[in-house]
Amino acid sequence: MSGLTPTETPTRPEGAVATAIAGWRPLRLVERNVLVYRRTWYVLAAGLFEPILYLLSIGLGVGALVGPVAVGGGREVPYEVFVAPGMLAVSAMNGVVFDTTFNFFVKYKYSKTFDAVLATPLEVADVAVGESAWALVRSGAYATAFLLTMVALGLVQSWWAVLAVPAAVLIGFAFAGTGIAATTWMRSFVDFDYVMLVVVPLFLFSATFFPLGRYPQALGWAVRVTPLYQGVALERALVLGDVGWGLLLHAGYLAAMGTAGVWVATRRLAILLRR
Amino acid sequence: MASSPEALVEARSLTKRFGRHVAVDGVDFRIERGEAFGFLGPNGAGKSSTMRMIGCVSPVTSGELRVLGMDPAGDGPRIRARLGVVPQEDTLDTELTVSDNLTIYGRYFGLSRTVIRERADELLEFAKLTERRHDRVDPLSGGMKRRLTIARALINRPEALLLDEPTTGLDPQARHLLWERLYRLKQEGVTLVLTTHYMEEAEQLCDRLVIMDRGRIAGEGTPRDLVARHATREVVELRFRSASDLRAALPRLAGVAERVEPLADRVLAYTGDGDATAAAIADNGVHPAAILVRRGTLEDVFLVLTGRTLED
Numbered sequence: 001m002s003g004l005t006p007t008e009t010p011t012r013p014e015g016a017v018a019t020a021i022a023g024w025r026p027l028r029l030v031e032r033n034v035l036v037y038r039r040t041w042y043v044l045a046a047g048l049f050e051p052i053l054y055l056l057s058i059g060l061g062v063g064a065l066v067g068p069v070a071v072g073g074g075r076e077v078p079y080e081v082f083v084a085p086g087m088l089a090v091s092a093m094n095g096v097v098f099d100t101t102f103n104f105f106v107k108y109k110y111s112k113t114f115d116a117v118l119a120t121p122l123e124v125a126d127v128a129v130g131e132s133a134w135a136l137v138r139s140g141a142y143a144t145a146f147l148l149t150m151v152a153l154g155l156v157q158s159w160w161a162v163l164a165v166p167a168a169v170l171i172g173f174a175f176a177g178t179g180i181a182a183t184t185w186m187r188s189f190v191d192f193d194y195v196m197l198v199v200v201p202l203f204l205f206s207a208t209f210f211p212l213g214r215y216p217q218a219l220g221w222a223v224r225v226t227p228l229y230q231g232v233a234l235e236r237a238l239v240l241g242d243v244g245w246g247l248l249l250h251a252g253y254l255a256a257m258g259t260a261g262v263w264v265a266t267r268r269l270a271i272l273l274r275r
Numbered sequence: 276m277a278s279s280p281e282a283l284v285e286a287r288s289l290t291k292r293f294g295r296h297v298a299v300d301g302v303d304f305r306i307e308r309g310e311a312f313g314f315l316g317p318n319g320a321g322k323s324s325t326m327r328m329i330g331c332v333s334p335v336t337s338g339e340l341r342v343l344g345m346d347p348a349g350d351g352p353r354i355r356a357r358l359g360v361v362p363q364e365d366t367l368d369t370e371l372t373v374s375d376n377l378t379i380y381g382r383y384f385g386l387s388r389t390v391i392r393e394r395a396d397e398l399l400e401f402a403k404l405t406e407r408r409h410d411r412v413d414p415l416s417g418g419m420k421r422r423l424t425i426a427r428a429l430i431n432r433p434e435a436l437l438l439d440e441p442t443t444g445l446d447p448q449a450r451h452l453l454w455e456r457l458y459r460l461k462q463e464g465v466t467l468v469l470t471t472h473y474m475e476e477a478e479q480l481c482d483r484l485v486i487m488d489r490g491r492i493a494g495e496g497t498p499r500d501l502v503a504r505h506a507t508r509e510v511v512e513l514r515f516r517s518a519s520d521l522r523a524a525l526p527r528l529a530g531v532a533e534r535v536e537p538l539a540d541r542v543l544a545y546t547g548d549g550d551a552t553a554a555a556i557a558d559n560g561v562h563p564a565a566i567l568v569r570r571g572t573l574e575d576v577f578l579v580l581t582g583r584t585l586e587d
Contacts, residue, residue, distance in 0.1 A: 116362075
């Protein structure tokens with residue numbers, strides 16, 4: 001043993017994250033959430049209603065008043081067909097944002113859930129990866145149910161749509177990692193207003209409800225770099241069967257965002273919880 | 276460091292700093308397997324910081340620490356796998372039931388569900404919570420929560436149980452039940468490491484202890500040793516009606532005991548024979564409002580070693 005152990009800097013997150021995943025240990029956090037929601041499944045189910053209600057009211061309701069929408073390649077689709085994949089992307093985002101911000105904050109700050117976890121062999125990277133992984137399970141489940149609803153309503157036009165579920169998981173991943181990372185900077189519940197400040201504009205202005213061509217040009221470019229737009233574009237292309245290599249760019253953006261989020265979250269949690 | 280294999284924990288010049296605040300200031304101690312070892316001291320003495328370093332949840336700032344023969348800096352997960360931790364603040368999972376708390380904790384340790392189920396039944400019995408197993412954690416009393424936390428900490432059959440202020444905030448009845456449970460664990464050979472600011476708890480449970488004050492260790496030994504070395508067999512406590520009465524009596528108390536210690540509200544006279552000293556005090560014409568002869572305790576040891584009382 002060396003004479004002096006200097007103040008330990010948190011383990012390098014990329015190494016810690018890799019070790020965590022290799023050991024399957026983050027799954028224990030997923031198990032915990034399964035135990036919790038086994039008794040409160042209706043809370044999970046409720047999360048699905050919101051996007052479906054939007055789909056019914058805006059897609060079918062407003063859609064009846066609005067003409068068909070041009071989706072490129074000279075093709076036009078009914079408004080509800082246009083808006084449904086956007087709602088699918090939104091449901092993937094919303095499903096994880098609440099879980100990784102508000103719920104995570106309660107567990108981290110008030111219930112001290114993670115303090116208990118970290119007294120066991122588990123490490124901070126297991127917490128960051130495990131909580132993100134749970135968010136993926138959740139967004140995957142929502143996306144599946146939502147896609148089935150779309151099929152039932154006749155809003156799906158291509159077999160590529162089966163990839164809409166993995167795409168939704170990718171959207172979930174992007175927002176889960178980022179959500180946890182952002183939450184580590186929150187001091188009180190008041191700070192959650194900032195979450196709404198980000199989520200609501202994304203929800204409204206990610207080419208969710210109207211195509212990119214409707215935005216003023218400068219704003220259109222701004223939308224192109226926002227995260228939910230990547231998800232909306234990806235889902236819409238898959239559901240309409242309008243598939244090209246360009247989609248990998250959207251997927252890569254979301255994957256990078258999620259990875260960066262988990263990386264930052266691991267680093268921050270190491271500083272905050274291993275004091 | 277040549278640590279002999281039987282030491283459970285060994286610390287040399289162990290230090291913990293938070294920014295400029297020094298919480299633990301270069302302490303040395305050694306905890307053997309099978310013993311009940313205590314850190315006795317007031318709030319803010321550095322007890323919890325020391326415990327958190329032993330539990331490998333808080334990195335060492337400087338100095339040497341070996342737990343189970345390993346280095347917490349590199350072997351944290353492996354060490355924690357063999358420890359049980361009862362933190363000062365309840366960290367039970369309030370979203371889960373009593374028995375699910377044990378289940379998921381076992382899973383954090385990587386135990387199989389079959390093993391957990393067997394142990395959980397046993398532990399619920401031990402914690403006297405079998406009837407409450409399907410209840411949520413929130414409505415449980417403070418004593419029940421503590422017992423569940425202890426049961427949870429035992430799910431991995433730890434080689435040592437770390438208890439940080441295990442009975443703080445409990446009523447006397449709940450405290451006595453907890454002491455009885457901890458005593459049982461001790462009888463079964465579980466190593467107990469605990470912090471406390473109750474001298475009664477330290478005397479009841481600890482085979483050996485260190486007295487901590489302001490991040491340093493002020494004394495070390497068995498409770499009986501410490502009392503014999505630093506206090507006296509008996510102590511006469513004198514209470515006065517007012518501070519001026521107390522001051523007026525002091526000159527006439529000189530020489531009645533081995534040592535006379537004036538506090539804010541009372542005077543302590545350290546002596547081998549309390550009754551004789553009490554008689555001598557009366558002979559000197561001192562008539563306090565109340566006089567009490569008691570045996571010397573760790574409280575007195577703390578006072579002698581630090582010049583302060585445990586409540587300070």
